[in-house]
Amino acid sequence: MENVLARWRRELRGTFSANSPTVPQWERDLEKGDDGGYFAPESAAWAVHGSMTPVVAGIQALLLQALHPGAMAGVHDHSDYASDPLSRLAGTIRWIFTVTYGDTAAAQAASSKVRRIHTHISGTYQANPGTPAAYTANDPELLRWVHLAFTEAFLACHQALGRPIPGGADAYVADWAVAGHLMGVPDPPMTMAGLDRQLAGFRQELRCDERVQETVEFLKRPPLPRSQQLGYKVLFATAVATLDPRYRTLLGLHAPHVGPVQLPVRWAAKVVLGVVHLGLGKTGPSEQSARARRCRLGLDRPAHG
Template identity: 70%
Template sequence: MGQTGNMENILDSTVGRWRRELRGTFSNNSPTVPQWELDLEKGDDGGYFGPGSAAWAVHGSMTTLVAGIQSLLIQALHPGALAGVHDHSNYRADPLGRLAGTIRWIFTVSYGDTAAARAASEKVLRIHEYIRGSYTTNAGAERPYTANDPDLLRWVHLAFTQAFLGTHQAYGSSIPGGADAYVADWAVAGALMRVEHPPTTVAELKAQLAAFLPELRHDERVAETIAFIKDPPLPRSQQAGYKVLFSAAVASLPPDYRELLRLAAPSLGPVPLPVTVPTKAVLGVVRWSLGSPGPSEAAARARRMRLGVEAAPSKRG
């Protein structure tokens, strides 16, 4: 009994440490649920989205872990977007801080009330005002940029939408209303970020993405960025799972972007390696560790029930 009890204590301690490390990765090492997530319970309306929406289905899914990786890969192909990250971001020194900031904006827009969603977007736009410089286009011209340039705002929005939709279609469950419903939902976020006429259908998304292809390229900066995304400084307990998620992000990339990034889908010689089963296994473990629903969704539901826009769950008994 004594040895069994000691083994159980060791296992509980190991699992507890792993859970803390995992939560810390997404909250910039916060020891508890960040206050901003709890504050999503406040507010005066139900928000832009709610239960049954395509946005909640996708952003409440663990496929967002794969989507985040893929989104960064796609964004890096635009020299203007990459210049902003390279010249102004401290992502190498503080990758978790940048990740936590992005998660905060996504979840505030997805789960907060409309005032909180607008405020979070305006905050990002104010930060963008200080991100400026120049980059060389594929035609050899030197072009000045700011992070709030309309074309860069559009590119980041398109890359985000494509990545979150594509990875969810590959590794997630069905989307209420289908793919078009998600693109239309997230067009709301695009409008909040001052993207003019963001796509509202998959066809529009593909057309707007295709228009950017002549501006995209692979160069030394892109190669450096890919190397960092492929092997970020994560705790040892997360490294094996991350390799699976990175492979999943590459495998589900649209072929044009995978070719531009000079990445190959996982294979053994000419034989493609399966990624769906291991990816879903890793995502399942992460969901078990973090719990479901997440704090942001739970706070949103509490707010909506307080306001009477969502009924309290019925008690069984």
């Protein structure tokens, strides 16, 4: 029994770290640095990203981001997500946690690294209504869409599954605007009203085509270990159920239901996330490193103090 449990925990941690056998060094390195970072332990960003809800939000963000044909073209033409999804997931997690928990220099360096990678990503796509358009991954409006989709998804999933956010939804939108600025997004939204307004500005550009449908099918059934497949089905269903109905309809997806009765996937997701929490541990290594750095700098007291 212990061997089965140990293997399950190893596989679970491997899913989020590209199968690293130990805590990745970059997470330990977040203990280094000369300031407290952009966010403090009581911030909205720590509350959301330190919970389990990002596991669902990540799925929903990918569904949303795929709806923009320019963003989808970049993924289709340049990403190896289908052949090596865990590496892409690990890279995204590294950026999110470095911006959230690292000092300001680390957050800036991580964002600059992503932007440098983006300089090699360009091409063309068919914009609505079928006119050819050029894209680059560092195009400010494509970066804006990715930022908006991320913020919308992480906020919606946390509001559905997580605890109250310090300062409310506006505080999270304002916090994560910092990441938008670091990535070169001009004037990212600072409030829920601003987020909704900027999302509305993209609606005429969104569509679900064959490429998007392929991405949706992949996200429905990613190549996970057998021990994670049932739990993932619940989490995918919850990502769909908590998605804004307008985007859900555009994607051709439906909230799970039997006849007219919607299934209680949120309750089931909380159970799955609770199990994942047990497997990963109470506090993640990135947060532990950030707290150690802040204590070293005299910004916070040790937990036992």
